[in-house]
Amino acid sequence: MKNKTLWILGLLTISIISIAYSFTKLANPKKETIAQDCTEIPNTNAGSDFKPTIENKSKPAGKVPKGMVWIPGGEFSMGSNVEDESLCSIKGVTKDAAPIHRVHVDGFYMDQTEVTNEEFEKFVKATGYVTVAEQKPTKEEFPTANEADLITGSVVFTPTPSAVNLNNFLQWWRYEPGADWRHPYGPQSTIKGKEKYPVVHVVYEDAVAYAKWAGKRLPTEAEWEFAARGGKTGNLYAWGNDLKPKGKFQANIYQGHFPIKDGDTGEDGFKGIAPTAQYAPNAYGLYDMAGNVWEWVNDWYSVNYYKSLAESGKTTKNPKGPDAYYDPNDPTEIKRVHRGGSFLCTDQYCTRYMVGTRGKGEYRSAANHVGFRCVKSI
Template sequence: MESNKPCCAARRDQTEPGVLPIPTLSSAQVNSAGKQVRGSLIRIEGGVFRMGTDAVDGFPADGEGPVREVRLDSFLISPYAVTNAEFRDFVDNTGYITEAERFGWSYVFHLLASEETRMRVKDVPQQVPWWLVVEGAYWAKPEGPDSTVDERLDHPAVHISWNDAEAYCAWSGTRLPTEAEWEYAARGGLAGKTYPWGDLLKQDGKHMCNIWQGKFPVKNNASDGYVGTAPVNAYEPNGYGLYNLSGNVWEWCADWFSPGYHRQTSLSNPRFNEPQERRSMRGGSYLCHRSYCNRYRVAARSGNTPDSSTGNCGFRVAADISIE
């Protein structure tokens, strides 16, 4: 597998530089809804697992290995990515304005934008030209001003930056999962498998996740049923009752991203805390395809700048057992 192909997401600084201050939430804004969010989490019992991969279909430059035994304490994690409905509750309760809104634009995949929106686009990143810089695109208008999430309230919220995800976590009394927690949970009790359900992409000819089918980035056959995002509970859950850990949307993790992660972090509750350019993302998205971004494997890793937002990146939340 070639290791020089970038992730299927785009960075905000590929188009223009800029840093915006991140609004903080007062204690008064931490709503009682947080208790409901935490109550929906699934307990994952701690243990030891073999993290990472040395498989030939991986991306060595991403630091997917070497494989090592990692020990984790028990933790809580959401069975789903945060939905549009859940993120709307957060916004309604806090008045939070996402970074995509404050920057005034976000990245929209070219096949999902309307013809009218495409005609208004003034800029695309040269490295990943399938992403359009769409003014007015954000979580509630994911393809631009002429779109809505009204019929997608059970889909994952997208155009969410790492900083936005952190703000949601502060409101809900949760946190982002570490990379190790994410991978341990994604494996669902299976040791050394490629996907949350095993080593074969399909089971008995049935699609198990929402990824790209066809010729990327020009033709998506959508034989899995979805061109863009799917509902957060689409497909079958893994052995721990968690959904869509392969494909659908990239999910932010707590760690900073380092290609040396497996050599630089502890064997017990690892987390990479040294500030870097990017934050870690896991799981791949509906744009992933074996020919280009084969990062919907459980051991695959990627990263993006914490202020970046795209139409294929969301998050799920986790929490310490001690908060119960």
């Protein structure tokens, strides 16, 4: 019997795993790219210099909201001069994070951590909200699908039994019927005991709904990067320029052979997703601004957006992203920006835990490595 979810896999997986899809499109399809050990230093373009960050001096009156920290805002150099997606083999596909350009953002409050399962559960209990992954797809959305194929679910990372060609990401992702924020790996899984883990399997509109209920909003991409940089100028990572200061990882990312079963060595302390706040915060007191789960931000994704800002020759004040989405790899897909990378990011395949780099995802697609955090204007 044919897999009834195959059509959904084709529609949803290709969209949500957008980092991998970029690689699939850009890599030489005739070249076999197998995961390998890698210790290369990121290759940067020395001609694209960062200018100093200038923080705003004003501070808000009143008490800082619970679970949030004050981000002063200011003027900074946004983007990345890292030339390679992977430190090993995938060259040149971080170009959507270039060129570096000057941006000013006003001050705001930001959640210290990604929104957790227990926080999202409070929202659901208070409102009765049903996430997109829990909603049965409709014939209006997928007119060519058979009724029997219209089943709830989401995308789940599935390790491969042995080394594989990294050009085909469909080998390590599957559409899992019944997977959602309560059941991250399918109907038999649970979040019991994982209250402090970041909520996953949420799409953009789920994140927006939670933020509105909480009296908050999603950050712009510029706000997110300013906060992640912690007032520092041009660092590779949210904590500095050394991936492992004093030999210790500062984020939950993937070590070992990707994407092989039991390939993640857990050298950073975790194999797979981790509870929030397991590593030192950045200079603004924010946890997990790299790794663990990707975070939705409010901006549409457009591959040329940074170029258009830089060409203006001006410092852009409070940018809110492009007016329209555009990804030449998926010109018909509606995409929003992701930031921060996830527990699946690895120097063998995706190094977008580097602070200036970008992710992207189809706005109504969910997966078990995508979550969010909120901000609040003063």
